[in-house]
Amino acid sequence: MSEAQKRSNGAWIFYAVLIFAALAFSGVFGPSGPREVPYDEAISLVKGGRAESAAVTAEEVVLTLRPPPEAAPPEGAAPAPPPPPPERPGIFDTGTGKKPDQVTTGRIPGVDREPLIEALLAQNVRLDARVSRTPFWVVALWWIVPLVVINLLFFMALRRAGGGGAGGPLGMLKPRTKVYDRAQQEPVRFTDVAGVDEAKDELMEVVDFLKHPARYRALGGRIPRGILLVGPPGTGKTLLARAVAGEAEVPFFSLNASEFVEMFVGLGAARVRDLFEQARKSAPCIVFIDEIDAVGRSRGGLGALATHDEREQTLQQMLAELDGFDPRATVILMAATNRPEVLDPALMRPGRFDRQVIVDRPDLAGREAILRVHARRVPLGPDVDISAVARRTPGMVGADLANIVNEAALAGARRGAKRLDQIDFDDALDRVQLGLRRRGVIMTPAERRRVAYHEAGHALVALAMPQADPVERVSIVARAVSLGVTIQVPRDQKYVMTEQELETKVMVMLGGRAAEELTQGEVSTGAHDDLGRATALVREMITRFGMSRRLGLAALTRTVGAPLLGVTQEEKLCSEETAREIDEEVRERLGELYMRAKGILADRRDSLEAAAEALVARETLSGEELSRIADSATRPKGKVAGAA
Ligand code: ADP
Ligand code: MG
């Protein structure tokens, strides 16, 4: 079970408790009392002969009714009061079961009862002085049962929050931490983590310390107490922490901070205390607090909501434990977060999590290494090109890459293959990047042609431009995210981009629309995504990269947020006047690049037609197939120069 699943299970139980409690206290589960009817209705019921007996008390008159005459059961089958509670009372009881039908007048003063009493006497109805309702013990039971159930659910929730544990009800309240037991679980090694070499190097030192603490102490070296792993989700922070424990062969205590903030006040602090207590006893060891931002958020900041108290207490406890640690204890604290900017600075003071290790997205070589780690577990055919797969996955993190290998294995299994071939990886990449094939989409032939021209337009502009990333695949198979796609793959990792390269990118984005305009005579909605991305890129060139002749070098926007984690926002740094100029410049620049893209396609009209025909016929083309088709249709006039 993944950690997220576990967490949501805890929450599920919690909500179940709430709903159950609400139902119980609203009386749904309890025995339902007599239905209250208006006084005159009670009288007409009696006059109609429906009353079998009546109980007259100081407060009310309760009538026990016979079934209506047409549905009357045979003699002797009349219901007997008092009824035992039905097996499934409450919600399921419609009142038509074995239970006698009772109605009450509600509270009426004695003097007003005379007409009713007279009617009762006239009908010869048996009168009681006591209401023969559900006995008291049954009522009591219906109050006690929900309470017991609520408590049970509550304990289950606590227990889950505690990650399991034995020892009676008190043991449940004292939750346990997860310990990776080397007997049960294969330890993670550094060789299982790839693409994060710098982080690994830094952590190697920690492993060495855990293995030979005496050596370090003899020289008086102070090893960092706490290490904070910082990086986007899925980059392998949790995996790295476990690998440190695996390499050092020490116990690994881990706690996911987000698991207990949603629970009950005081629990988080108790768990932290418990965690550190266990760790002290089993030193040397590693204590790992995952997703520490869930509790370690700066106080009084954004999250000053309902869970505030709980978080505060937990954080306080954590700080106290960090400070109270015997400096000689061989316990290494590790924590992970993908939101370092929200952490309380108090956590990062010296002696606490005073060393940060960045676990960033892997680069090309890193992605290849990670794919190889995961591919070790699957049988590979000779044609599988892992580095080509790595090239197709820019921006992906370890978790995504693990998923690609997994999808490839599934694709191979669906084929009934004994080992994975390149087609399985292609399938997996398509699936992950483009979503599933949309089977329901049936395009008209005209639409298919249009999509084919559109994609061929992107691809041919890319083929024509020397700075463009090579085209990997072009496809007009409808996927979850688009009707067609042109995939380009960078030749190598890029850290900076030149103005020409950016312009080329924009031209390729506009190529789809240009091809539609050239060949279909009319444009369509199919390019809206391209237009959005092209506009955003041109705007960035002008406002951030100083690539506008007219507006000069000034940075006109600033990003706020952490660029590492991709959560950035733009902030305007210019006057309204300049903002208007930016808009004009964006429009002009886009128009210019569009004309250039259209010019390229107009020069290669025959290639464009041939490529689109081929796409209509075969749906998917590889980059090589495409350039062969384009080349044989016309000899293009050579690659165009990048600059206009
Ligand atoms: P994080 O804690 O940074 O969100 P995880 O450590 O939970 O990421 O990664 C989830 C899974 O993705 C891992 O169990 C592993 O299978 C895979 N993974 C992530 N990063 C790497 C990596 N650098 N090397 C190998 N596998 C990785
Ligand atoms: Mg994690």
Ligand code: ZN
């Ligand atoms: Zn497009």
